[in-house]
Amino acid sequence: MKLSTALLSVSDKTGIVEFAQALAQRGIKLLSTGGTAALLKQAGLAVTEVAEHTGSPEILDGRVKTLHPKIHGGLLGRRDDDIHLSTMKEHNIDPIDLLVVNLYPFRETIAKPGCNFADAIENIDIGGPAMLRAAAKNHGTETGGVTVVIDPADYDQVLQEIDANGQTSYALRLKLASKVYAHTAAYDGAITNYLTSLADAAPAQNAEPARKQWPSVLTVQVQQHQELRYGENPHQSAAFYVDPNAPEGLLGRYRQLQGKELSYNNIADSDAAWECVRTFEAPACVIVKHANPCGVAVAESALAAYQKAFKTDPTSAFGGIIAFNRTVDLATAQAISEQFMEVLLAPSYTAEALELLAAKKNVRVLELAMGNGKNDFDIKRVGGGWLVQDPDAFDLDTSALKVVTKKQPAEQQMQDLLFAWNVAKFVKSNAIVFCANGMTMGVGAGQMSRIDSARIASIKAENAGLSLQNSAAASDAFFPFRDGLDVIVAAGANCIIQPGGSIRDDEVIAAADEHGIAMVFTGTRHFRH
Numbered sequence: 001m002k003l004s005t006a007l008l009s010v011s012d013k014t015g016i017v018e019f020a021q022a023l024a025q026r027g028i029k030l031l032s033t034g035g036t037a038a039l040l041k042q043a044g045l046a047v048t049e050v051a052e053h054t055g056s057p058e059i060l061d062g063r064v065k066t067l068h069p070k071i072h073g074g075l076l077g078r079r080d081d082d083i084h085l086s087t088m089k090e091h092n093i094d095p096i097d098l099l100v101v102n103l104y105p106f107r108e109t110i111a112k113p114g115c116n117f118a119d120a121i122e123n124i125d126i127g128g129p130a131m132l133r134a135a136a137k138n139h140g141t142e143t144g145g146v147t148v149v150i151d152p153a154d155y156d157q158v159l160q161e162i163d164a165n166g167q168t169s170y171a172l173r174l175k176l177a178s179k180v181y182a183h184t185a186a187y188d189g190a191i192t193n194y195l196t197s198l199a200d201a202a203p204a205q206n207a208e209p210a211r212k213q214w215p216s217v218l219t220v221q222v223q224q225h226q227e228l229r230y231g232e233n234p235h236q237s238a239a240f241y242v243d244p245n246a247p248e249g250l251l252g253r254y255r256q257l258q259g260k261e262l263s264y265n266n267i268a269d270s271d272a273a274w275e276c277v278r279t280f281e282a283p284a285c286v287i288v289k290h291a292n293p294c295g296v297a298v299a300e301s302a303l304a305a306y307q308k309a310f311k312t313d314p315t316s317a318f319g320g321i322i323a324f325n326r327t328v329d330l331a332t333a334q335a336i337s338e339q340f341m342e343v344l345l346a347p348s349y350t351a352e353a354l355e356l357l358a359a360k361k362n363v364r365v366l367e368l369a370m371g372n373g374k375n376d377f378d379i380k381r382v383g384g385g386w387l388v389q390d391p392d393a394f395d396l397d398t399s400a401l402k403v404v405t406k407k408q409p410a411e412q413q414m415q416d417l418l419f420a421w422n423v424a425k426f427v428k429s430n431a432i433v434f435c436a437n438g439m440t441m442g443v444g445a446g447q448m449s450r451i452d453s454a455r456i457a458s459i460k461a462e463n464a465g466l467s468l469q470n471s472a473a474a475s476d477a478f479f480p481f482r483d484g485l486d487v488i489v490a491a492g493a494n495c496i497i498q499p500g501g502s503i504r505d506d507e508v509i510a511a512a513d514e515h516g517i518a519m520v521f522t523g524t525r526h527f528r529h
Contacts, residue, residue: 002166003147005074006098007031007050008040009066009128011105015152017043019100022159028098033065034058066127075099075134079144097167098158099135099148103128103183107190118205124191129184136177142170149176150183182221189219218388220379225252231264238264249278249371254345257354259364262343265290266321266364270343273323276426277345278370280325282438285309286426289320292445296423298438302326302346306335308439313460314339321345325370328353394524396421402500402521404509409495409518412437413472417497417520420474425526431476432457432484434468434493441466442491450475450484458491468492477525478502482511489515499525 006028010016013036020030020040030047032040040047050066051057058065074096078084088095104125109115135148147168149158154176161168196216203209222241231238240262242252251271256262262270273288280298285305287295294316297308302324310317322336323345333353336344343364344357357365380387398418403409409417420435427433428446432453435441442464444457454473461468473493478501479485485508488496500521502508512519 003028003097003162003168005029005031005094005096006100007071007074007096007131008100009033009036009050009131010100010102012102012152013039015155016040016100017045019152019155019159020045020047022155023098026159026162031096034062063126066131069093071096071131072134075131075146076138078138078140080141096135097146099131099146100150101128101132101148102150103132103187106187106194110190110194114208116206117203117209120194120209125187129187132180132184136180139173139177140170145170145173147173147176148180150180154179182223186219186221189221192217192219214388218386226261228264228267229261236264240264240267246375247371247373248369249373250375251275251368253371253373254366254368257349257365257367258358258361259343260362262364266343269321270323270345270366272426273321273343274345274368276423277323277325279422279425283326284324286323287312287317287320288323289316292428292443293423293426293440294320294443296440298419301332302328303332303335306332310339311464311466312440312443313464315463316460330356333357392425392526392528394526396522396524400523402523403518404500404505404521405512405517405519407513407516407518409520413495413518414520416472417474417495420472421497421522424474424476425528427476427528429476429527429529431474431526431528432488433474434458434461434471434488434491435474436468436471441468441471450477450479451487454484454487454491458487461491470494472497474498477527478505479508480504482508485511485515485519489517493517495519497522499523501525 006023008016008020008030009032017039024030024045030045031050031053032047033050037047037049054068054070056068070093073088073093077088077095104123106123109123110120132148135146139145144167147158158168161172193215197211199210199212223244225240225242228238228240230236246252251274269288269291272291273286276293277284277286282298283302283305284298286293287309295309295312297305299305299308317339319340319342321343322341327348327350328346329350330352333356337356337360341363343366345366345368347368347370357363374393375391378389378391416435419438420433423440424431424433427443430447430450430453432444433440434457442457442461444453447453458468469492471493473488473496475498478499480502481504495518497520500523
């Protein structure tokens with residue numbers, strides 16, 4: 001069934017004039033509303049306004065313009081049903097074969113500083129979602145149906161199929177209909193999140209309403225990026241979903257340049273490595289194994305940073321994830337190619353580096369822009385529900401640091417303490433991290449006892465042939481007793497950074513003074529479970 005009539009009504013007018021011109025050239029009649037109609041007429045196109053088509057003017061400040069039987073009958077009437085067709089003829093309803101609609105910019109409106117409640121409500125689209133859902137429902141069968149488009153990126157494919165067949169295929173109509181329902185669900189979800197976050201039962205119309213941080217109903221929509229071979233273990237099925245609105249800099253925006261498909265564990269570990277490495281300003285390298293950094297370093301170049309990071313724990317680095325915050329050049333690629341790695345992440349690569357890495361066909365090479373993007377929230381699934389929180393994006397204000405011991409840290413010690421603290425933030429709790437000269441010397445992660453984490457970090461340093469003498473140490477949370485501090489000092493640390501806040505802080509501070517070391521409180525902990 002050849003397409004004869006299209007209705008176009010868009011707030012995002014990207015490419016709409018060119019698309020309408022292409023439709024007109026193919027003999028398709030154009031219906032339109034308001035600003036879209038004016039734009040098309042200005043481009044010299046013959047357009048029938050919806051009010052003329054229905055015989056009913058726009059009313060109520062444009063709130064009612066497409067809610068009419070001639071519109072919804074034209075969209076919902078089945079082309080393969082004789083009763084539908086005769087009813088449409090009886091009521092003088094012409095079929096509408098193609099609908100192009102995108103909605104009032106609700107999300108964009110409420111994101112504007114100072115957006116008042118009345119403006120937010122006025123930007124809730126009514127006619128648009130109604131038309132979209134009607135057209136999507138009537139996408140039809142193999143014999144024909146309504147084509148519905150919400151995304152300018154789909155214009156070309158629609159035109160290609162019209163040129164090839166005189167109409168669109170059932171497969172394309174179903175695909176576009178599915179896209180519509182996802183879009184309207186997300187749109188309604190955004191409205192729900194907004195309305196259920198209002199702090200006042202009756203907010204003032206002409207003022208920006210106070211909002212609770214967390215809505216009473218939280219609607220989240222993500223898109224499947226790929227099905228995975230399996231989850232954490234081969235008996236678990238899995239898929240990777242991404243936030244289509246994720247800001248630049250987050251892992252979901254990666255571009256894979258080579259290698260096998262990412263696995264569930266690859267993605268989780270890559271995220272841990274990327275989030276850590278992009279917190280450093282100096283050239284940095286982070287090596288992650290099983291969600292924990294096993295080597296982190298900063299240096300004058302990406303190569304030097306890698307060489308220092310690898311020294312921390314060469315054994316654990318085998319089969320790890322390596323992330324850089326600088327371009328990977330040929331020398332760096334040559335160095336990392338000498339070890340077995342699963343994934344490599346960097347903001348860019350030289351052509352020579354990519355040529356060398358191509359020899360390791362199974363290595364997943366990912367490119368990501370550094371960016372400043374942060375997730376809106378973190379989610380942890382528990383039985384029957386979700387735990388939702390702000391991401392741990394706290395940046396330490398060095399002016400808030402408090403030296404609590406008699407001994408003051410020297411300048412180099414303070415630099416090492418801050419480096420150690422930054423790394424500890426990305427280590428599973430309980431976390432103890434030893435560092436020196438911009439390099440991790442020993443990492444103790446994920447133990448039930450903070451003392452055991454310190455001992456493990458010391459053992460790892462010893463196994464790597466690294467001395468902890470005069471190193472700096474960081475603890476992600478306070479010391480409940482002095483024993484953890486005693487173990488760290490016995491290992492060789494001469495300064496410690498920790499949140500403080502224990503009821504036995506005085507006892508721990510006294511122990512630090514007894515050992516003659518410097519200790520700094522941050523006032524903030526970084527549990528990571």
